[in-house]
Each structure stands twice: as C-alpha cells, then as structure tokens.
Amino acid sequence: MSLKYGVxxxxxxxxxxxxxxxxxxxxxxxxxxxxxxxxxxxxxQRLERDGLVRPAGPRGDRGKLLYELSPQGQKALDxxxxxxxxxxxxxxxxxxxxxxxxxxxxxGDLQGMLARQKRTYLQRxxxxxxxxxxxxxxGRLDLAxxxxxxxxxxxxxxxxxxxxxxxxxxxxxARTE
Amino acid sequence: xxxxxxxxxxxxxxxxxITGALNGVSVTVEKGEFTAIMGPSGSGxxxxxxxxxxxxxxxxxxxxxxxxxxxxxxxxxxxxxRRDHVGxxxxxxxxxxxxxxxxxxxxxxxxxxxxVPGRARELLxxxxxxxxxxxxxxxxxxxxxxxxxxxxxxINNPTLLLADEPxxxxxxxxxxxxxxxxxxxxxxxxxxxxVTHDAKLATRHAARVLSVIDGKxxxxxxxxGPERAASEVIRVRTEEASR
Numbered sequence: 001m002s003l004k005y006g007v008x009x010x011x012x013x014x015x016x017x018x019x020x021x022x023x024x025x026x027x028x029x030x031x032x033x034x035x036x037x038x039x040x041x042x043x044x045q046r047l048e049r050d051g052l053v054r055p056a057g058p059r060g061d062r063g064k065l066l067y068e069l070s071p072q073g074q075k076a077l078d079x080x081x082x083x084x085x086x087x088x089x090x091x092x093x094x095x096x097x098x099x100x101x102x103x104x105x106x107x108g109d110l111q112g113m114l115a116r117q118k119r120t121y122l123q124r125x126x127x128x129x130x131x132x133x134x135x136x137x138x139g140r141l142d143l144a145x146x147x148x149x150x151x152x153x154x155x156x157x158x159x160x161x162x163x164x165x166x167x168x169x170x171x172x173x174a175r176t177e
Numbered sequence: 178x179x180x181x182x183x184x185x186x187x188x189x190x191x192x193x194x195i196t197g198a199l200n201g202v203s204v205t206v207e208k209g210e211f212t213a214i215m216g217p218s219g220s221g222x223x224x225x226x227x228x229x230x231x232x233x234x235x236x237x238x239x240x241x242x243x244x245x246x247x248x249x250x251x252x253x254x255x256x257x258x259r260r261d262h263v264g265x266x267x268x269x270x271x272x273x274x275x276x277x278x279x280x281x282x283x284x285x286x287x288x289x290x291x292x293v294p295g296r297a298r299e300l301l302x303x304x305x306x307x308x309x310x311x312x313x314x315x316x317x318x319x320x321x322x323x324x325x326x327x328x329x330x331x332i333n334n335p336t337l338l339l340a341d342e343p344x345x346x347x348x349x350x351x352x353x354x355x356x357x358x359x360x361x362x363x364x365x366x367x368x369x370x371x372v373t374h375d376a377k378l379a380t381r382h383a384a385r386v387l388s389v390i391d392g393k394x395x396x397x398x399x400x401x402g403p404e405r406a407a408s409e410v411i412r413v414r415t416e417e418a419s420r
Contacts, residue, residue, distance in 0.1 A: 031407035033414075118388065119398045125380035126400045127410040134404070150411050151377060158376050162217065166390050 003035070003043050008052060008069060008077040015056035015068040018044055030135060030143040052076055099164075111165060118161040124154045181336065181368055182206035182229055187238035189224050189392075197224045199235070200392035206370065208336075211363040213379035214372045216389035222372045225389065226339050229370065230263050231255045243336055260288050264330030264338045268345040270322040272314040272329075278321075279310040282328045289333060300328040304358060320351025327358060338362065341372045356382055 003025075010016060010024050022040045026033070044067055047053040052073035056066040069077070095117055102110045128151045135144040182205060189199040196219030206212055216222040227233040228240050231247050240247045243262060250258055259265075264285075272281045282297040301307045304324040314322055323343060330338060340359065344352030360382055363369050373379050379386050380400060388396040 029413050032411040034408060115396050118396055122376070122380050122386050122398050123400050124410070125376055127405050129377065129381040130404050131407055131410050146413070147411065155376050162388075162390060165395060166217075 002080075003039060004047065005077060005080045007040070007043050007047065008073050008080075011053060011067060011069045012074070012077060015066040017060075017064045017066050019064075021067075028142075030140055030146075032143075032146070047073065114161050114165045118158060118165070121154055121158040121161060125151065125158065128154055179208050180205050181208045181210075181243060182370075183239070183241040184225070184228070185239045185241070187225075187228060187235045187240060189221070189228065189233070190236045197221050198392045199224050199228075202238075202389075202392070202394050204387060204394055204397065206368065208368055209363075209366055210385060211359075211369045211383045212371070212385045212387060213383035214370060214387045214389060215374065215376060215379045217374060220389045221392040222374075222389045223341055226341055226370060226372050229337070230265055230339050231259050232265075260285055261333060262336045264333070264335035266323070266326050266330050266338070266340040266343045268342040270314070270319075270326045270346070272322055272325060274314050277311050277313055278306070278317065278325045278328075281314070281325055282332055285329060286332045293332065297328065297332060300331055301325070304328055318351070319347050320354055323347060323351070323355050324358065327355070331362070336368065338367050338369045339372075340369065342374070343371070344373075344375075344378065352378075 006025055006028075007021055010021055010028070016024065018041050019037065021044070022035050022037050025035050025040070029035075044053060048055070048067070051070055053067045054070045056068035059065050098113060099110075102113050128147055132144050132147040132151060135141075135147055184202050184204050187199055187202045189197075191198055199221045202221075202225065214222045214225055224233070228235055228247075229242060231240075231242075231250070234248070242258070245258065247255065247258065272278075273284070276284070278301065279294065279297055282300060283292075283294065286293050286297070298307060298310060301310050301324075304327060306321050306324050306328075309317055309321055309325075314325070317325065323346075327343075338359075343359070344355050347355060356378065359369055359371070363382075369383075371379070371383060384400055384402060386396075386398045386400065387394050388398070
C-alpha cells in the first residue's frame with residue numbers, strides 16, 4: 001500500500017498538518033501499522049515538490065504547516081482509486097523460500113516444517129478472528145473488511161499446508177526440481 | 178483438569194476401502210476442553226467422533242470415555258452409555274418429523290425413563306426458541322431446528338457434547354448463533370468436541386485444534402487465548418513516495 005496515496009486520500013477531506021496526517025493515518029489503519037512521523041514529512045515534501053499538495057496558508061503555531069490537495073493531486077488520487085491492483089503477486093514471507101530449500105538441504109524435514117507452519121497459521125486465524133470481532137464491536141466496518149481479507153488469505157495458506165502434507169500432493173511433488 | 182476421553186492406537190478399517198478410515202490414532206481429551214477436529218472430507222474426523230460416541234466400534238485399539246472401555250460394553254451397554262453420557266449434534270439435525278420440538282427434545286430423557294418437560298422447556302428457553310416448543314420440525318427454520326437438536330443433545334446433561342459440522346447446513350447468521358451457543362455451554366463447563374472442515378470456525382471458538390489427514394492426527398495445536406494488539410496480527414505495508 002502506498003503511503004503517497006494514503007496521504008492524498010486523507011487530505012481530500014480537509015487541510016491537515018503533518019502530525020494530524022500521521023494520527024489519522026494510524027487511526028484509519030486501526031493499529032495495524034505505526035507510521036513514522038519522518039516518513040509522513042518526507043512524503044508531504046515530495047508530494048509538494050510534485051505539485052500534488054500545497055500549503056494552505058502561512059506557517060502557524062510552532063512552524064506548523066497545513067497542507068491541502070491541489071487539483072493535480074485530486075486527479076492523481078481519482079486515477080489511482082480507479083485502477084485495479086495489478087503487477088505480480090507478492091509473496092514476502094519466508095515460508096516460500098524455506099519450502100524450496102527444504103527439499104534441497106540435507107535432512108530437509110519437510111513434514112516437520114509444514115506442521116510447524118500450519119500451527120502458526122492456525123494461531124494467526126484465531127488472532128484474526130479476534131481482531132475482526134473487535135473491529136465490528138468498535139463499529140469499524142472498513143477495518144473488519146480488511147481483516148476479513150487477511151483471514152481468507154490465512155485460510156488459503158492453511159489449505160496449502162494441508163495439501164502439501166497429504167499423501168496425494170505430499171513430498172512427492174515437492175521433491176521435483 | 179482430568180482426562181475424559183482416551184483413544185489408544187485406534188484403527189478403523191472399512192470394507193472396500195471406503196474413505197474415513199483411521200490409522201493408529203492416539204489422543205486424549207480433558208474434561209472441560211473445547212476441541213475442534215479439523216480435516217478435509219474423508220480424512221476420518223467424523224469416524225473419530227462416531228467412535229467416541231459409541232456409534233461405531235474400532236477395528237483395533239481402545240476407546241475409553243470417562244474411564245469406561247467402550248469395547249467392554251455390549252450393544253445394550255453401549256446404548257446406555259450414549260444415552261447417559263453423550264449428546265450428539267448432527268449437520269442435518271435428525272429431528273423426528275412427526276414429533277413437536279418439545280417432544281423431540283424429550284426423547285433421550287424418556288429413553289432413560291425420566292419425565293422432565295420443565296427442563297426441556299427451560300432448555301428451549303435458554304436457546305431462545307421457547308415459542309416454537311409445540312411446532313413440528315417442518316415449520317421451523319434450519320437454525321431453529323439445530324437449536325432444538327442441541328436442546329435434545331443436552332437434555333440428559335451429557336458428559337460430552339459432540340457436534341459434527343453443526344453449522345454445515347445453516348446460513349452464516351444461524352451458524353454463528355449456533356456456535357455462540359456452543360461457546361456459552363463451554364463457558365459453563367461443558368466438554369465439547371466439534372468436527373469441522375472450516376478452519377475459521379475451528380480457530381475462532383476452540384482452544385485446541387486436532388488436524389486429521391488421511392486417517393492420522395497430524396497435529397495437535399493448543400492456541401493461545403489472550404488478545405493481541407492489531408499490529409502484532411496484521412501489518413499493512415506502506416511505501417514512501419518515490420524520490
């Protein structure tokens with residue numbers, strides 16, 4: 001997810017200064033990410049350089065600067081929102097590489113690795129379930145939808161482990177170079 | 178906690194190699210636990226439940242429930258065991274169509290020779306369906322029928338509540354209500370074994386998940402209870418704007 005468009009989206013509602021952008025961004029993410037204030041300022045400066053945001057008046061208290069969306073920024077945001085996510089699927093967890101290595105490394109204990117990973121996914125499902133319930137309880141339907149997406153991914157990961165451990169798909173297929 | 182169920186090296190072979198066989202399963206369940214048995218269809222998870230319920234006998238190995246070795250019981254003894262110690266909830270409710278909800282709930286009690294219509298009504302009340310007591314199953318929704326089935330399973334205060342895909346025939350909302358009921362029962366100390374192929378359901382409610390694949394228990398996971406901070410569960414990745 002791009003911080004750039006997240007910031008543009010937040011500025012669409014009203015002009016904000018850097019610290020407000022940070023706190024609203026974190027609130028929107030429901031605690032799933034802590035944003036560094038430095039990242040926010042860097043992002044705002046680059047957006048200003050590219051003409052997508054502009055100061056909304058002179059510096060105020062303690063040098064605070066309010067930023068607002070420029071017409072170009074509005075256009076860029078609308079275009080981004082309208083585009084589907086494309087590009088390669090991101091597999092950024094270690095398990096993908098571990099799985100490839102397990103069959104090449106001597107004594108690669110594939111079944112053990114799958115069982116341990118599966119347990120992690122079960123715990124993840126449980127934690128995600130709790131998080132979804134909490135989001136719904138707090139009236140955060142948007143966040144619940146995000147968690148729901150993560151839940152379905154975790155369920156798929158778990159199914160994948162089951163397929164790999166079952167005799168039908170098992171070590172046989174995974175051993176193939 | 179004390180041990181309530183023990184399977185020792187249990188094997189179940191079906192003639193003709195039908196799926197659902199078990200191959201050397203050893204597992205124990207403690208009193209008061211809420212355990213999910215998870216696995217793909219044909220993995221043997223329902224077979225495990227049927228053996229624990231005394232609905233079927235193993236080809237070899239021992240099934241011990243509440244200290245009783247089920248192999249030592251004859252057919253009558255097994256029927257008594259089921260009546261007194263086991264409550265069973267099925268995917269398709271299995272209510273008798275020519276009896277009212279209340280009469281269905283009372284069957285296990287009558288088999289035991291006890292008349293407890295008061296308790297049956299009370300159970301229906303606890304399950305939120307007292308008003309349908311005198312209706313026939315055909316006039317009940319799926320969720321209502323499953324709640325009647327749960328009341329029937331509970332009427333004799335079973336030591337063990339066994340549920341085989343209890344939400345499988347229900348829409349999401351009714352399914353959640355049924356699961357909430359099971360959670361409440363567990364909160365009051367009921368030992369529950371839930372068979373499901375649904376990992377989300379299993380991990381949401383049970384603190385222990387047994388994974389069955391190809392007739393073997395391949396994993397026994399005890400899941401941690403305390404809630405975690407959102408950032409420990411999900412990280413939404415953000416990238417800085419390009420230079």
